[in-house]
Amino acid sequence: MSLKVSYDQEADVLYLAKEGQEEEVVEVYPGVNLEFGPERELLGIEILGASRILKGVVDPLREKAARS
Numbered sequence: 001m002s003l004k005v006s007y008d009q010e011a012d013v014l015y016l017a018k019e020g021q022e023e024e025v026v027e028v029y030p031g032v033n034l035e036f037g038p039e040r041e042l043l044g045i046e047i048l049g050a051s052r053i054l055k056g057v058v059d060p061l062r063e064k065a066a067r068s
Helices: 055-067
Strands: 004-008 013-017 024-029 032-036 042-048
Touching: none
Parallel strands: none
Antiparallel strands: 004 013, 013 042, 024 032, 032 042
């Protein structure tokens, strides 16, 4: 199965998912949800407020790219 990535800029939500029937959602960190299928397989990751949560990851990558 392929992984699909989508970002809703207006809602600031990043979603990574593969196909399957979602049965359970678990919030593992404020604004970060894991979605599981019937066999407890990980189907998706939803990041609410993605620009805020990922700022510590994205900003250093931008700085490194600018120096290259």
